[in-house]
Amino acid sequence: MSKHHEKRGHHEDMEELEKSSGISRREMLKMSAAAGTGLAIGMSGMGALVSLTDVYDHSKAAGDHKVPADIVPFYGRNQAGIATAQQQYICFAAFDVTASKRSDLKALLKTWTKYSADMTKGETVGEKHPNVYMPPDDTGEAFGLSPSNLTITFGFGPTLFKKDGVDRFGIAVKQPDELVPIPHMPRDELQKEISGGDICIQACSDDPIVAMHAVRNLMRVATGSVIMRYMQEGFLSSPNGETPRNLFGFKDGTANKDTQAGVGLNKYVWASDSGGPSWMKGGSYMAVRKIRMFTEVWDRTSLKEQEATFGREKKSGAPLGKAHEFDSISLNKLPAHSHTRLAHSTGIKILRRAYSYSSGLDPRTGYFDTGLFFISFQQSIKMQFIPMLKKLQQSDKLNEYTSHISSAVFACPPGIKKGGYIGQQLFHSL
Amino acid sequence: MSKHHEKRGHHEDMEELEKSSGISRREMLKMSAAAGTGLAIGMSGMGALVSLTDVYDHSKAAGDHKVPADIVPFYGRNQAGIATAQQQYICFAAFDVTASKRSDLKALLKTWTKYSADMTKGETVGEKHPNVYMPPDDTGEAFGLSPSNLTITFGFGPTLFKKDGVDRFGIAVKQPDELVPIPHMPRDELQKEISGGDICIQACSDDPIVAMHAVRNLMRVATGSVIMRYMQEGFLSSPNGETPRNLFGFKDGTANKDTQAGVGLNKYVWASDSGGPSWMKGGSYMAVRKIRMFTEVWDRTSLKEQEATFGREKKSGAPLGKAHEFDSISLNKLPAHSHTRLAHSTGIKILRRAYSYSSGLDPRTGYFDTGLFFISFQQSIKMQFIPMLKKLQQSDKLNEYTSHISSAVFACPPGIKKGGYIGQQLFHSL
Numbered sequence: 001m002s003k004h005h006e007k008r009g010h011h012e013d014m015e016e017l018e019k020s021s022g023i024s025r026r027e028m029l030k031m032s033a034a035a036g037t038g039l040a041i042g043m044s045g046m047g048a049l050v051s052l053t054d055v056y057d058h059s060k061a062a063g064d065h066k067v068p069a070d071i072v073p074f075y076g077r078n079q080a081g082i083a084t085a086q087q088q089y090i091c092f093a094a095f096d097v098t099a100s101k102r103s104d105l106k107a108l109l110k111t112w113t114k115y116s117a118d119m120t121k122g123e124t125v126g127e128k129h130p131n132v133y134m135p136p137d138d139t140g141e142a143f144g145l146s147p148s149n150l151t152i153t154f155g156f157g158p159t160l161f162k163k164d165g166v167d168r169f170g171i172a173v174k175q176p177d178e179l180v181p182i183p184h185m186p187r188d189e190l191q192k193e194i195s196g197g198d199i200c201i202q203a204c205s206d207d208p209i210v211a212m213h214a215v216r217n218l219m220r221v222a223t224g225s226v227i228m229r230y231m232q233e234g235f236l237s238s239p240n241g242e243t244p245r246n247l248f249g250f251k252d253g254t255a256n257k258d259t260q261a262g263v264g265l266n267k268y269v270w271a272s273d274s275g276g277p278s279w280m281k282g283g284s285y286m287a288v289r290k291i292r293m294f295t296e297v298w299d300r301t302s303l304k305e306q307e308a309t310f311g312r313e314k315k316s317g318a319p320l321g322k323a324h325e326f327d328s329i330s331l332n333k334l335p336a337h338s339h340t341r342l343a344h345s346t347g348i349k350i351l352r353r354a355y356s357y358s359s360g361l362d363p364r365t366g367y368f369d370t371g372l373f374f375i376s377f378q379q380s381i382k383m384q385f386i387p388m389l390k391k392l393q394q395s396d397k398l399n400e401y402t403s404h405i406s407s408a409v410f411a412c413p414p415g416i417k418k419g420g421y422i423g424q425q426l427f428h429s430l
Numbered sequence: 431m432s433k434h435h436e437k438r439g440h441h442e443d444m445e446e447l448e449k450s451s452g453i454s455r456r457e458m459l460k461m462s463a464a465a466g467t468g469l470a471i472g473m474s475g476m477g478a479l480v481s482l483t484d485v486y487d488h489s490k491a492a493g494d495h496k497v498p499a500d501i502v503p504f505y506g507r508n509q510a511g512i513a514t515a516q517q518q519y520i521c522f523a524a525f526d527v528t529a530s531k532r533s534d535l536k537a538l539l540k541t542w543t544k545y546s547a548d549m550t551k552g553e554t555v556g557e558k559h560p561n562v563y564m565p566p567d568d569t570g571e572a573f574g575l576s577p578s579n580l581t582i583t584f585g586f587g588p589t590l591f592k593k594d595g596v597d598r599f600g601i602a603v604k605q606p607d608e609l610v611p612i613p614h615m616p617r618d619e620l621q622k623e624i625s626g627g628d629i630c631i632q633a634c635s636d637d638p639i640v641a642m643h644a645v646r647n648l649m650r651v652a653t654g655s656v657i658m659r660y661m662q663e664g665f666l667s668s669p670n671g672e673t674p675r676n677l678f679g680f681k682d683g684t685a686n687k688d689t690q691a692g693v694g695l696n697k698y699v700w701a702s703d704s705g706g707p708s709w710m711k712g713g714s715y716m717a718v719r720k721i722r723m724f725t726e727v728w729d730r731t732s733l734k735e736q737e738a739t740f741g742r743e744k745k746s747g748a749p750l751g752k753a754h755e756f757d758s759i760s761l762n763k764l765p766a767h768s769h770t771r772l773a774h775s776t777g778i779k780i781l782r783r784a785y786s787y788s789s790g791l792d793p794r795t796g797y798f799d800t801g802l803f804f805i806s807f808q809q810s811i812k813m814q815f816i817p818m819l820k821k822l823q824q825s826d827k828l829n830e831y832t833s834h835i836s837s838a839v840f841a842c843p844p845g846i847k848k849g850g851y852i853g854q855q856l857f858h859s860l
Contacts, residue, residue, distance in 0.1 A: 138679075208665045250570070307562075366658070
């Protein structure tokens with residue numbers, strides 16, 4: 001044991017370097033990037049850094065202009081992971097809070113804030129130099145991986161404000177009108193155990209291990225205060241920033257061009273304080289639906305029928321009768337029950353942030369257990385998401401090939417200032 | 431309808447370009463790469479190609495030396511996906527053959543060979559210009575994605591040679607002695623429905639959609655000849671070619687240095703015809719075990735105990751008492767029941783090609799449904815894999831934190847020459 005530790009003390013690994021140089025992993029990454037673009041580093045004691053820090057950025061070739069742009073700032077006016085360009089992977093989890101005191105809830109949110117700030121910088125959580133007789137704070141599977149554009153986004157479900165009629169944390173009065181549960185829809189086949197949740201965490205990253213590591217470590221540090229209700233992983237591939245395709249082979253999210261940036265974000269996505277509660281200003285409301293897609297049935301359908309169902313061409317994504325994906329839509333030229341015609345006919349705009357999922361075969365049917373983990377952000381669940389969903393559930397041709405199996409809504413608070421914590425505004429004047 | 435098709439005919443999309451220029455998607459990729467490195471393209475009619483073909487390679491920045499090296503050749507002496515550097519994602523499927531005639535089996539293998547050759551080049555399968563009144567041959571979700579180093583590796587299970595005592599295809603005499611089912615191990619908790627299989631397909635890629643698309647389209651074209659028995663997806667992140675970590679946070683696969691290249695491959699992995707059947711010369715035998723890992727229990731274990739369990743340091747991967755990952759192992763310095771000591775004490779070497787998996791929460795326990803989809807390649811299941819597994823199952827300390835829930839073995843035939851098909855040698859002189 002002692003010999004082992006004596007040896008261990010001599011390692012010139014990253015941890016030792018972090019300690020001896022006082023340079024954080026993020027700073028090392030920056031220096032690595034600088035070195036990659038040819039800048040000489042002359043600081044004393046830094047000679048060995050570059051090759052070691054390369055280890056921390058496995059995804060980018062040296063000279064790639066993205067280095068070290070694979071850190072998305074955690075602090076800011078809005079939470080990251082909403083307007084952020086969609087990363088390739090999601091690990092989403094919903095929790096039921098078992099703590100019963102408001103002070104415990106606040107303590108949890110403070111800890112989660114600190115952990116999230118560290119992980120989005122690519123750092124490990126907790127003690128960097130673990131006591132070997134204790135479990136390590138960080139689970140370790142992301143050691144050596146780059147930050148991979150990790151974002152961690154928090155949301156509060158209606159049951160956090162009031163559950164079974166009980167105002168556990170004295171915050172029921174703060175529940176926004178915009179945050180109402182989605183009523184039962186005629187075609188719903190919801191599974192209760194993967195629906196709802198008091199709090200959600202959406203971790204998105206360009207590496208699935210980095211996203212999963214985030215959720216796992218946030219879960220661990222919260223043991224005793226929450227239990228995890230469900231967790232869902234998903235993926236997405238977007239060739240060169242093009243609209244990604246869903247597992248039916250169609251481009252999915254074309255309409256985001258109106259909501260994903262600038263004026264569109266302010267008009268449709270970010271909550272304002274005119275009408276809504278001031279604690280949500282700069283936040284957004286998240287709708288979640290797990291939509292099973294029956295790919296075997298779809299794959300036996302003619303191309304003509306597939307295109308009539310979406311109201312778009314499969315390959316180009318153009319509205320039927322038009323030439324290009326982003327050509328304007330002439331509603332009356334599209335089949336009456338096509339997905340695109342129905343969604344556009346409402347005039348409602350939302351920001352979609354959906355991921356595909358695939359979980360092997362469904363043991364009950366032998367079919368692929370596959371589909372879309374739909375997420376959207378909007379200013380109001382009540383005024384935007386629910387009316388659009390109602391319209392689509394009534395007559396969307398796509399319903400023949402899909403089934404909604406989970407449902408949840410969350411109020412995602414505004415972003416966090418350094419020194420603050422997630423949801424802090426909710427507790428003002430309480 | 432006619433108007434729609436008239437419009438469609440004018441699209442200058444990739445499909446049209448492929449058709450009009452007679453240039454395949456792979457060739458376009460090559461030209462795109464050449465353009466990326468600054469080479470001018472002067473051929474007539476090629477002016478618009480570069481920007482369009484960029485779409486087909488979403489993962490690499492222009493000038494990245496890997497373009498277009500994200501095609502792994504499908505044809506060759508050995509099947510790709512065995513000695514190939516491990517890609518980030520796997521989609522693995524096992525099938526039961528329902529066709530009853532040898533000619534049907536051969537026809538299936540020929541079709542699968544053609545489809546695989548196309549997909550590994552980044553091409554779609556089947557008809558490139560679908561009849562709109564028919565289901566498209568290609569399911570379409572990988573349109574626009576690069577080949578992403580896709581490899582497709584086939585294997586034949588013992589039940590293909592003889593099932594329930596029946597020699598369905600008249601090939602029982604050809605079953606290699608090296609291919610024997612793994613006997614029941616004392617700690618096994620195998621689920622029959624995710625074990626075994628007549629044929630397996632291992633699709634690996636740096637994009638999970640590309641891997642999944644491959645399996646989905648091979649399944650589709652085989653409808654009526656096979657049913658899918660199970661499918662398993664997995665992932666892996668290997669920072670800069672370093673040994674990847676498993677979900678216990680430890681480096682996993684360090685011992686591959688002896689088997690993954692050159693002499694090691696010939697000595698331990700590729701089947702020779704001395705002793706074994708000549709039809710397997712240049713092939714390899716694959717062992718598959720789905721190993722559930724109890725991360726919640728592990729995460730409550732001290733670092734000292736974790737390191738004693740593996741016999742290695744967590745961060746560096748060095749054998750306990752040594753300084754570096756690849757330092758030689760002094761068996762008697764390692765804890766008697768540590769994983770590393772036991773595995774090395776057998777003197778047996780195999781090529782590991784394992785992936786992590788994560789499937790949300792286990793609804794029965796509320797714990798993470800997570801672990802290792804273990805795959806290894808070797809010259810003999812009987813002489814290499816089974817003796818090593820027996821030793822580890824007896825006293826590996828790691829057993830306290832894991833459970834083997836599936837098991838399968840396959841004979842992976844040698845590689846394919848252009849014009850040939852997978853497993854062709856098996857049918858010689860029959």
